[in-house]
Amino acid sequence: MNGHDRSPGTTLPDDEFELRLRRTLSTWADEAMIGDAEVPLRGTTLAPDGRPLPVHPDGGIDRRGRRRARRPHRNPALVAVAAAAVLAVVVGVVAARSDTDEAVTAGGRDEVLAMVPVGERGGVRAVEAGAGAVFVSSENDGEIYRVDPGTNTVTASAGIARAYDFVVTDGGVFAIVAPGRLGRLDPSTLEVDASVAVPDGAAGPRLVGDLLWVVAGDEVLRFTLDLDDAGRVPWVLGDEPYWLRAGGAGVWVTRRTGELVELDPADGRPLRTVDVGGELDAILVSDDHVWTADISSGAVIRIDPRDESTLAVPIGTYPQAMELVDGDLWVADHRRGVLTQVDPSTGEVGATVPVGYVLGGLVAADGSLWLGLNQQSSVVRLDPDRLPAAAVAPVLPDDHLVDLGGRELYLHCTGTSVPGRPTVLLEADAGAWSEEWIFVQYGLQDDFRACSYDRAGIERSDPGPGPRTASAIVADLHAALGLAAIDGPYVLVGQGFGGLYTRLFATTYPDEVAGMVLVHALPTSFAEAAAPLLSPAEREEMAEGLASGPEGAAYEATVAEVEASADLGDLPLVVLARDRAVGGWPDDAVEDLWQEQQAAMADLSTRGELVIATGAGFRLGLERPDLVVEAVNRVARPPG
């Protein structure tokens, strides 16, 4: 990227350049995959002789039928690390409790039967089972993968155009294989063995009885499993998001407006509407009940179609995928990253098990639960009998929306205060918020009250006035703690950019702070010191990264405030640094500088110590929550 010094060969007039730029953007925008482009079928990526492909095939056929080399945007080593991180979450949370109960640790490892990488770009969307295999779709890859439960490996994959919906039967896997094309894929090879035209933008398919339903405009196109036309029925639910499932209890659709509609499978007409309330999302139709999830209240709701009686079971913030296995209902909470066990007859909530961050689909097959991990490009195979042993206490709602003079600040607290123990305050990195700390909070909740929060202008908190310098952030937090009666002393945990704020909090209110943990925290002088070692492009990227958002705009003032604040005296301090081998800076000199400055931060206090988080990268709080929990324990209960 040394083009800056190059003298231009030709000079285009402004308007001509602008025109060319506009044309380029316009052409490019038309390639967005939302339906209209004329796109040929993609072939399967299975080898012609039927042998299984490696998980990351190095070639494929793109949506336009051109041969392309795959360019993984993620280092494969990082994918492996991400996979390991999820296991660390499961193991780590329990390991933090292992001093009291060793059997629990064993349980924590045992319930993960396998971790199967699928694709490489994340976006795992749906998981279905049938025809002796488990099938997983990835929206970002635009692929469907067949996972063999005998070997827990991917044995075939193929391109599909809509990752939301596909249907698995013994006779085939049905999916929109290209815009305007419903296809049947061989369930062993995922080769397209039949296809039929459907309108562009058609959604589905769904299996209703023995027919496939595809929603297009105000009609439902129906096909037999041989893809023969089986006639059309009207679609009366309009152009809104919906979920449709059919089962023993009938054909049901959920609406975001809080209604559940039963459709006549014969003519598509609504038979009745049950007003459940809330914002209904996922749906599961069993033999005798309909289950749905209300994402506005975080509850799953059971409806008895005979008398329309309902039973609401509060689960968490975003109950999403649901599955019945061995007489239990398991609900995946997308945001809290947990599976929750519910007794389907009484609605009693059983085990709550942390499993990973951002969950995709969930299906039961071969006596296991198969859970998609959206961000980690993986499906994890879990033993439902062993899951309860890995349970944590469910998080009781202890959220606060504190009014700071006409604007609200959101705090999310867990655990209960123990006399004589500090309250843990969790400050997230730039671009992250309270949810970054979910697993740390699970790990802490038995021993500490811990609160994470969304800084002003982020997620659930309203923007704050004036420049968002560290002193403004610290003042917000301190005021909110007072108003919510969240008493100190506090142990402060700051990750990344958030470390700047915890440092200023500690020097501003030294009497209220009992200890601090800096988690992959940003040293104040790093950007300046690293600048000469970076290329101009890297330098600009870093400057832009630091400058983003209102807090970024105040970055220099924040650094000045933190540097001007006193040192930390003898405050118990742990500096948790990421492993240099895990996503370190590409240039050794820059990485050396980063690690040196991490070590130097431990000298901010006479009781500071440096801990290298072996095997963990920059999202330490998610990757190794156990290490953060351990560090909190160390500063909160210093020896002697």
Next chain:
Amino acid sequence: MAMVEPGQSVGPEPFEEFYRRARRPMIRLAYLMTAGSSVAEELVQEAFIGVHRHWAEVEHPDAYLRRSVVHQVLSHHRRIAREARLPAMAGEPADPGGEPVVDELRAAVARLGDRQRTAVVLRYYGDLSEGDIANAMGCGVAAVKALLFRALKELREVVER
């Protein structure tokens, strides 16, 4: 990230009409902002969910949605960049999507910093004024001018060499 399934025909309520009208153009915009990533549809969906939540209070749904989409895109990029160790190195776009690059100008747009690319897309594809871009990106007009100036300089170098 919500798993919603967009249906197709006419809805009676204003939000549904808005959704139908604004969704496709917004996905195209987000697709460019993400340098051609298939995640655009999901980010736009997430933004719509936010708009829907606040539907009663939203006065200017288009501007609100745009701001929300920009926020989604930049947060997404920050996450990806942080995944790949911040900052995204050596001009590689954070999420290049699956398409092979066919045009040097397009490749140069993909190589721009995320905020620069967002500003360029809003200006030359979305046809927004600098003031509207500043509003959408949550920054000042001066910052937008600077982003556009630097971005155009880089893009020009590519086509003129």
